[in-house]
Amino acid sequence: MTTIGELGEDALIDLFAPRLPQTDAALLGPGDDAAVLSVDGDLVVSSDVLIENRHFRREWSTAADVGWRAAMQNIVDIDAMGAVPTALQVTLAAPADTDVEWVLGFADGLREACEPHGVGVVGGDLSGASEIAISVTAIGETHGVDPVTRADAMPGDLVAVSAPLGAAAAGFALLTAGQGQGLEAVGLFLRPRPLIGAGLEAALRGATAMLDVSDGLLRDAGRIARASDVGMAIDSASVPVHPAATEAARVLDVDALSWALTGGEDHCLLATFPAGAFLPDGWTQVGSVVDDYQGVRVDGAIPETLGWDHFSS
Numbered sequence: 376m377t378t379i380g381e382l383g384e385d386a387l388i389d390l391f392a393p394r395l396p397q398t399d400a401a402l403l404g405p406g407d408d409a410a411v412l413s414v415d416g417d418l419v420v421s422s423d424v425l426i427e428n429r430h431f432r433r434e435w436s437t438a439a440d441v442g443w444r445a446a447m448q449n450i451v452d453i454d455a456m457g458a459v460p461t462a463l464q465v466t467l468a469a470p471a472d473t474d475v476e477w478v479l480g481f482a483d484g485l486r487e488a489c490e491p492h493g494v495g496v497v498g499g500d501l502s503g504a505s506e507i508a509i510s511v512t513a514i515g516e517t518h519g520v521d522p523v524t525r526a527d528a529m530p531g532d533l534v535a536v537s538a539p540l541g542a543a544a545a546g547f548a549l550l551t552a553g554q555g556q557g558l559e560a561v562g563l564f565l566r567p568r569p570l571i572g573a574g575l576e577a578a579l580r581g582a583t584a585m586l587d588v589s590d591g592l593l594r595d596a597g598r599i600a601r602a603s604d605v606g607m608a609i610d611s612a613s614v615p616v617h618p619a620a621t622e623a624a625r626v627l628d629v630d631a632l633s634w635a636l637t638g639g640e641d642h643c644l645l646a647t648f649p650a651g652a653f654l655p656d657g658w659t660q661v662g663s664v665v666d667d668y669q670g671v672r673v674d675g676a677i678p679e680t681l682g683w684d685h686f687s688s
Contacts, residue, residue, distance in 0.1 A: 544638020
């Protein structure tokens with residue numbers, strides 16, 4: 376095993392950079408003080424972090440899994456604005472005793488996630504740290520389509536999700552219980568697979584508000600409700616549960632619906648549409664926007680729990 380401390384920064388960059396995905400939007404990519412991009416329409420920017428032992432564990436995830444997750448959870452944020460993702464800036468900080476092959480595997484995971492969508496890594500930074508920490512900035516462009524925010528949901532709108540929910544939370548539960556061998560939910564936790572482009576299609580179909588479901592359907596619905604100053608009435612019987620979550624629930628003898636309501640990291644989209652709108656293919660109505668209260672209710676009741684909170688104990 377060769378560590379990154381033994382190899383040195385410049386040699387590591389020489390190995391790392393060629394493995395990164397490329398994008399036609401880059402006029403100047405990695406290797407200089409800043410990247411130069413060609414942009415069509417307005418620029419859309421988002422960022423996220425992954426911290427070892429908080430967002431991923433090396434005993435569960437390969438380096439390529441971590442690279443995939445780092446890319447995908449940021450690409451989908453651009454899609455959730457109704458924009459087209461084009462590029463990532465990636466910063467990787469790691470201990471000096473980290474295996475060089477881990478870093479190269481991380482680059483491979485970035486490439487595997489990005490290349491099907493024409494997204495490239497156009498720069499970033501490599502640094503030493505006491506634990507692995509990853510910061511990603513995603514960049515997209517609107518191509519003339521108005522961005523969809525969280526703040527324009529209106530009473531009477533439909534509330535819908537772009538895909539079945541609960542698989543990632545089920546995968547986490549299986550891994551925690553040591554029972555995930557060979558089950559689909561584990562793979563979907565380690566490598567979320569949202570349908571990129573669903574956000575742009577929703578925007579073209581008139582979506583009034585939208586975000587990606589990263590912290591649970593109920594918590595993220597509450598964020599639209601708060602930003603739009605409305606209420607969100609969720610019908611639990613209408614919430615689509617991913618078959619992988621149903622399978623995991625049988626193994627663990629639990630109710631899969633709770634994962635679909637409060638589990639995060641599926642990274643599908645939650646959006647509101649005008650009443651009577653034709654939803655894009657694959658979308659499912661799960662409730663409606665109301666004006667007789669604020670926040671989220673499920674089957675008319677205030678839920679006991681909403682989902683993931685980054686600062687809770």
